[in-house]
Amino acid sequence: MTPSMRQAKIVELARQQGEVSVEELVAAFDVTPQTIRKDLNVLCDRGALKRTHGGAMHPSGVENVEYEARRQIAPAEKRAIGKAAAALIPDHASLFINIGTTTEAVGQALSEHRGLMVITNNINVANHLRVVPSTEVVIAGGVVRPSDGGIVGEAAVDFIRQFKVDFAVIGVSAIDPDGALLDFDFREVKVAQAIIANARHVIVVADQTKFTRTAPVRIGHLSQAHSFITDICRVDSIREVCADAGIALIETGAA
Structure with missing residues (x-):
């Protein structure tokens, strides 16, 4: 799985659950915590997610991801x-x-x-x-x-x-x-x-x-x-x- 596809799936998990943790994402994607933290940093910098302690949350369950952030997904x-x-x-x-x-x-x-x-x-x-x-x-x-x-x-x-x-x-x-x-x-x-x-x-x-x-x-x-x-x-x-x-x-x- 490419980083862009993994990041897209992380955004969708966050949308569905409201919030995701580094620990659960490591288990879900079978990658290192460092890889997940890098993914979360990228997604938060783009505005697709917001940082929380130990993970990240989706900004809203009824609004779309910002346009510039969507451009970077897949x-x-x-x-x-x-x-x-x-x-x-x-x-x-x-x-x-x-x-x-x-x-x-x-x-x-x-x-x-x-x-x-x-x-x-x-x-x-x-x-x-x-x-x-x-x-x-x-x-x-x-x-x-x-x-x-x-x-x-x-x-x-x-x-x-x-x-x-x-x-x-x-x-x-x-x-x-x-x-x-x-x-x-x-x-x-x-x-x-x-x-x-x-x-x-x-x-x-x-x-x-x-x-x-x-x-x-x-x-x-x-x-x-x-x-x-x-x-x-x-x-x-x-x-x-x-x-x-x-x-x-x-x-x-x-x-």
Whole structure:
């Protein structure tokens, strides 16, 4: 297991339990206390966890990890997922990209494409793609969320509904074993639902840490997707959802 994947799992354990100790993490991951302390220092420096005596705690059970901290969780896996998603999208296509660090990786992987029309409520994606030759970037109106540069609210939903595009790239905060797609902000969920409803081919992108996370707001169901790209899927029920719904399950591996 790579350090980034172990750290992602530590964050999820802290989210589920509220707090984790060095002792229990040593036993869970079969590594030295020094390794765990280093992991906790990294995660606390990123704002993903807060230090406690003998361990660390998650900042909140109903809020997402800060955006910059999420960027550092499984970065190699996200880059590989981004490249795989970009490979599904031809030149001269129209597409939606929603908020998230994995969808941001997709946006970065589209740099070599030509003739794209990209409609997004993700300022980070827009800022990256705006300099790509022959790519037209259309950004939704609405309320800019300070935490991550996402644009949310009814104005963004109404804007998205004006389009019917070839592809939608959707990132999520969590995936339940039954295939439910989950997020933390009901305003962002409304935008994601509008994106799904107005695309001909829906691509869900999520690394394996999303299988162990929880979030309170339902976006929809994995069966609404046409393609699901992850680094590795070890959840049999998710594989069954993909098989039953005819979803293309693409696993990229760790890097």
